Amino acid sequence: MKRDEVDDILDAWRVELPDLPSEPLEIVKRIARLSGVLDAATADELQLLGLTRAEYDVLATLRRSGPPFRMRPGTLTSSLLLSSGGTSNVIRRLAEAGYVARRAAEQDGRGALVELTDEGVRIAEKAVRAATGAQAAVLDRIPAEVSAVLVQTLRTSLDAIRGEAPRRALR
Incomplete structure (x- = not known):
């Protein structure tokens, strides 16, 4: 099997800390390298669409929720790796771009809902297809x-x- 940069890292640690178990490090480093390549390919496509990764995650989460493509902000936050403040900032930027709208909850009017606009549905679908295509090109x-x-x-x-x-x- 062909050697790679992870093998070089492991060789260095075998010299410096010979008692260090190499398998966890090898697994983590290889997963991190793969993740980095996939993230870079995805980021390139999202940049072409003018989206950050966090904006993409919000759009994709709302789109995959199915019609009417809306969620409570708290539910959205819990499904993402964002803080509630981070989610609020992303929602604000997406609303300014015309991709989402904030609505009062129909049941009690006190809670808020975040909903994709028609343009939001379009850009979400375009972004998911572009990101998935970039990832497929790497994984193919x-x-x-x-x-x-x-x-x-x-x-x-x-x-x-x-x-x-x-x-x-x-x-």
């Missing part, structure tokens, strides 16, 4: 049989650690 380089094993391995791994990691990191 992986042989299909390896990709299938990777999917199952990652699913099994996440299931095994589900109770160990912070809950919001595993959503």
Whole structure:
């Protein structure tokens, strides 16, 4: 098997801290490298659309919720890795761009809802297609049989650690 930059990192740690278990470091470094490549490909596409990653996450979350593409801000925040203040800032920017609208909750009028506008639905779909296309272009380089094993391995791994990691990191 061909060596890569992670092997060089592991070799250095074997010299500096020979008792350090290498498997956790190797797993984490390889996942981080893969994540970095995928994030960069996604960021390039989102930049072309004038969106930040956080804006994309809000748009995509609202779009995948199905018609009428609306959620309470608290529900939206809990499904994202953002603080409530961060979510409010993103919602404000998206509202200024005309992609979302704030509405009073119909049941009691006291609560607020965030809803995609027609333009928001359009840009959300365009962004999801662009991001997914960029990720597919990266992952298409992986042989299909390896990709299938990777999917199952990652699913099994996440299931095994589900109770160990912070809950919001595993959503």
